[in-house]
Amino acid sequence: xxxxxxxxxxxxxxxxxxxxxxxxxxxxxxxxxxxxxxxxxxxxxxxxxxxxxxxxxxxxxxxxxxxxxxxxxxxxxxxxxxxxxxxxxxxxxxxxxxxxxxxxxxxxxxxxxxxxxxxxxxxxxxxxxxxxxxxxxxxxxxxxxxxxxxxxxxxxxxxxxxxxxxxxxxxxxxxxxxxxxx
Numbered sequence: 001x002x003x004x005x006x007x008x009x010x011x012x013x014x015x016x017x018x019x020x021x022x023x024x025x026x027x028x029x030x031x032x033x034x035x036x037x038x039x040x041x042x043x044x045x046x047x048x049x050x051x052x053x054x055x056x057x058x059x060x061x062x063x064x065x066x067x068x069x070x071x072x073x074x075x076x077x078x079x080x081x082x083x084x085x086x087x088x089x090x091x092x093x094x095x096x097x098x099x100x101x102x103x104x105x106x107x108x109x110x111x112x113x114x115x116x117x118x119x120x121x122x123x124x125x126x127x128x129x130x131x132x133x134x135x136x137x138x139x140x141x142x143x144x145x146x147x148x149x150x151x152x153x154x155x156x157x158x159x160x161x162x163x164x165x166x167x168x169x170x171x172x173x174x175x176x177x178x179x180x181x182x
Contacts, residue, residue: 003031003171004057005104008064008075010037017106017151017160018065024164030172032057037074050082051095059100060140061171062131065151066107069120069127079134088138097139102171103131105145108152124149146170 005025009018012035025033034053040046054060064072086093105124113119114127124147135142148155148163155163 001059002057003059003061004053005031005033005061005063005171007033007035008037008062008072010072012037017148017155018063020160020164021063021167024168028168036078040074043074043077045078045081047081051087055095059102061102061104063104066105083138094139099140100143101135101140102143103128103145104167104171106148106151109150110154111149
């Protein structure tokens with residue numbers, strides 16, 4: 001299985017968590033890592049190149065930090081530009097059918113904030129529902145997301161190292177069996 005990780009972080013070099021996760025994947029040498037903000041600092045997305053990259057892989061991972069209960073802006077722009085009618089959806093849009101989609105998200109707040117009784121009143125799975133719905137529309141299998149909670153306050157260096165190793169293992173396996181998320 002060929003896996004593509006699309007890393008959407010506006011400043012990956014300054015990121016402690018997403019940088020480490022990405023570095024772990026690059027050290028593995030078994031996945032293709034595409035640093036999207038670095039590829040498109042002007043946000044002018046090469047749609048043909050992105051579509052070709054997607055077509056060459058069986059599993060696509062969208063890796064990003066959770067911003068304002070959503071994705072970074074370039075991820076939304078990328079979706080709008082790349083997942084086009086006639087290519088990704090519509091009567092002839094079947095280029096992604098049968099491929100896997102896995103979401104890998106880092107979240108600043110602790111897990112207990114993401115529940116009906118928590119500070120934010122919604123679970124992370126409820127807040128990721130637009131990506132799950134997109135997956136369905138474009139014919140991809142939505143796999144259980146990899147979620148890393150509490151990265152702003154609670155994630156020690158040791159826990160980050162273990163999470164990076166867990167993440168690399170997780171995305172290369174089925175993604176269906178739930179690993180314990182931090």
